[in-house]
Amino acid sequence: MCTSNISETLHELSVSRYIEAPPARVWRVITEQLPQWWCPAPWRTEVNAIEWRPGGAFDTTMFGPDAEQIPCRGVFLDVMPGRRFVFTDAFDSQWNPQQAFMVGIFEIEAEGEGTRYRASARHWNPEDLQKHKEMGFTEGWTAVAAQLAALAEAETGKSS
Numbered sequence: 001m002c003t004s005n006i007s008e009t010l011h012e013l014s015v016s017r018y019i020e021a022p023p024a025r026v027w028r029v030i031t032e033q034l035p036q037w038w039c040p041a042p043w044r045t046e047v048n049a050i051e052w053r054p055g056g057a058f059d060t061t062m063f064g065p066d067a068e069q070i071p072c073r074g075v076f077l078d079v080m081p082g083r084r085f086v087f088t089d090a091f092d093s094q095w096n097p098q099q100a101f102m103v104g105i106f107e108i109e110a111e112g113e114g115t116r117y118r119a120s121a122r123h124w125n126p127e128d129l130q131k132h133k134e135m136g137f138t139e140g141w142t143a144v145a146a147q148l149a150a151l152a153e154a155e156t157g158k159s160s
Contacts, residue, residue, distance in 0.1 A: 045062050
């Protein structure tokens, strides 16, 4: 089950989901299979450049079923392997400022025999938060959490 939350003071939207797989497996899926879970089907993601380190490039493009294209040219602010990553679209990978929409925070931690996954989007202002809600944040990020869970849980026969 996935839960969602809104924090008006942080201009934050978030989802949380329990995944029936150990954190090491979830992290492996997060980092090695990002195109398979990053956006809700029938959308798809192409990775243009990803450097899993603070300051590294986070450059993807999402493609919609009606030929929509949404580029995300950003940078990692923090990467703690096996625990979390944080990125923003406020800068490109060369630290050039660009029109900012959000900071994405993705965290995992052991919970029982599985993993608690939390994903949040922090916005600079209430208007961007509202826009993200209207874009379908809750439905979309809940679907993404389910896709991530399905991939990690499908690997039950593999070692973590």
